[in-house]
Amino acid sequence: MFAKVYSGAMHGMDGYLVEVEVDISNGLPSFDIVGLPDASVKEARDRVRSALKNSGFEFPSRRITVNLAPADMKKEGPWFDLPIALGILAATEQVPVEGLAGLVSLGEMSLDGVVRSVPGVLPMAMAVAKWNSHACLMVPEENAGEGGLVQGLVVLGVNSLTQVVQYLKEGTGILREQVDVEQMLAPTEKPGLDMCEVRGQDTAKRAMEIAAAGGHNVLMIGPPGSGKTMLARRLPTILPTMTWEECLEVSKVYSIAGLLNKNRPLITSRPFRTPHHTASTASIIGGGRFPRPGEVTLATHGVLFMDEFPEYGRDVLEALRQPLEDRVVTVSRVAAVLTYPADLMLVAAMNPCLCGHLGDPTRECTCTPLQVQRYRGRISGPLLDRIDIRVEVPRLEYQELEGEPAGESSAEIRCRVEQARNIQRDRLKGEGITCNAQMHGRQIRRFCTLERPAASLLRQAYNRLGFSMRAHDRILKVARTIADLEGSDQITLQHLGEALQYRNSDREQ
Ligand SMILES: Nc1ncnc2c1ncn2[C@@H]1O[C@H](COP(=O)(O)OP(=O)(O)OP(=O)(O)O)[C@@H](O)[C@H]1O
Numbered sequence: 001m002f003a004k005v006y007s008g009a010m011h012g013m014d015g016y017l018v019e020v021e022v023d024i025s026n027g028l029p030s031f032d033i034v035g036l037p038d039a040s041v042k043e044a045r046d047r048v049r050s051a052l053k054n055s056g057f058e059f060p061s062r063r064i065t066v067n068l069a070p071a072d073m074k075k076e077g078p079w080f081d082l083p084i085a086l087g088i089l090a091a092t093e094q095v096p097v098e099g100l101a102g103l104v105s106l107g108e109m110s111l112d113g114v115v116r117s118v119p120g121v122l123p124m125a126m127a128v129a130k131w132n133s134h135a136c137l138m139v140p141e142e143n144a145g146e147g148g149l150v151q152g153l154v155v156l157g158v159n160s161l162t163q164v165v166q167y168l169k170e171g172t173g174i175l176r177e178q179v180d181v182e183q184m185l186a187p188t189e190k191p192g193l194d195m196c197e198v199r200g201q202d203t204a205k206r207a208m209e210i211a212a213a214g215g216h217n218v219l220m221i222g223p224p225g226s227g228k229t230m231l232a233r234r235l236p237t238i239l240p241t242m243t244w245e246e247c248l249e250v251s252k253v254y255s256i257a258g259l260l261n262k263n264r265p266l267i268t269s270r271p272f273r274t275p276h277h278t279a280s281t282a283s284i285i286g287g288g289r290f291p292r293p294g295e296v297t298l299a300t301h302g303v304l305f306m307d308e309f310p311e312y313g314r315d316v317l318e319a320l321r322q323p324l325e326d327r328v329v330t331v332s333r334v335a336a337v338l339t340y341p342a343d344l345m346l347v348a349a350m351n352p353c354l355c356g357h358l359g360d361p362t363r364e365c366t367c368t369p370l371q372v373q374r375y376r377g378r379i380s381g382p383l384l385d386r387i388d389i390r391v392e393v394p395r396l397e398y399q400e401l402e403g404e405p406a407g408e409s410s411a412e413i414r415c416r417v418e419q420a421r422n423i424q425r426d427r428l429k430g431e432g433i434t435c436n437a438q439m440h441g442r443q444i445r446r447f448c449t450l451e452r453p454a455a456s457l458l459r460q461a462y463n464r465l466g467f468s469m470r471a472h473d474r475i476l477k478v479a480r481t482i483a484d485l486e487g488s489d490q491i492t493l494q495h496l497g498e499a500l501q502y503r504n505s506d507r508e509q
């Protein structure tokens, strides 16, 4: 007896269709799964056996072989329980075969047949819609909203094996999931943080605005308690809204990581990730025994905030170099090399030295020169080279603390940021990118042309300060953003001058 049902699997960010073939023949009772299943898939055997029995169905005591095709891709994940159970039920004629023709199912099962939520439904739903626009996707109820984000796909949310069988036999008992995308795109009011609460620190605020407008990396350096963490935490309030494509890509990443909210499966606000400095390389970059997207991927289209930057492990910091340059991260696995997006903005904060008071006119630094050198040396030159904007956040003067804080509100800053982003989006439309930070070689030459005085200033600075070619390009990108914030087509001397000022510390290396 033979039956075939459909399910899905993932390779990196992309889902693909899996054919689950079940063959039941005479012989000694056995239950084998072939087609490169990993340990988590093999465990389906025990869950399926118990779930079928405990839901009141017959589990055949014969020779059962399950094949997951294509057989050359390694299958991981717990969502094969439901399709395997359906395959066995169909092969033993306990459910009608007709209902399974265009049905793709995903779901983990408990031993009593309850269907549990699984990660990765969104990318797999996208793959199903591509395969057959009339297909029907059966997923755990908690994941139904996620599947429903894919336009035109019929999604059925289920919660138990008995419910599924009743539906396949009688066509009743399951509701189709309707997702109101409009409502999900509506902004959620989150009162709280606002840039106007930060007193003084005008240079740092300006740097934040430029970084937000162009998606540039920032490093804040300053003594303890000057407002670095405070500024960074308020950055999300001035970031531009995401496009529909960006929302979908971020939601896909969170779906794979199993972090989507079941009631609001579309992520509409930019991610803001704050991994602790004790985090491992695998958790920041991705990978591990079960491949998971790391923090750099979870921060895609948003911010990765690394507070106390030099305190992170050396391996972690060096591993950041590749994703910061390529905007994707490659995770090697035994059977495959996976690529995840890492299109993020890095915001880092650190003290100038171990005691934190180097360069402070009012307090003496107690570090020895060697200690200062060691502390700063934790951030390697190549990593620092990838940070476009470095800004000092000095100790505040007392007069800046007095009275009401009078800075601009986040809403006002955000308005300018949005305008600058719109200009960039229009300019870069044909290039497949959306902001200045994403430009590379050819695009920089094309879009960052300097006025003559600005060009000669850059030449001088390049020769005198010993910039790398990368620093040269990154300065041009920041200057482009500064010009965009002003609505200027040309990059003038003034724009370039400001961009150079944020790379001043290159001289110290
Ligand atoms: N510029 C500022 N305006 C208003 N309040 C401030 C400012 N700077 C610091 N504070 C107050 O001090 C507290 C500590 O600031 P914050 O955590 O940002 O310091 P930090 O620069 O990150 O210091 P550290 O280097 O020790 O991490 C804030 O919660 C805030 O109450």
Ligand SMILES: [Mg+2]
Pocket: 228, 229, 230, 307, 308, 349
């Ligand atoms: Mg801090």
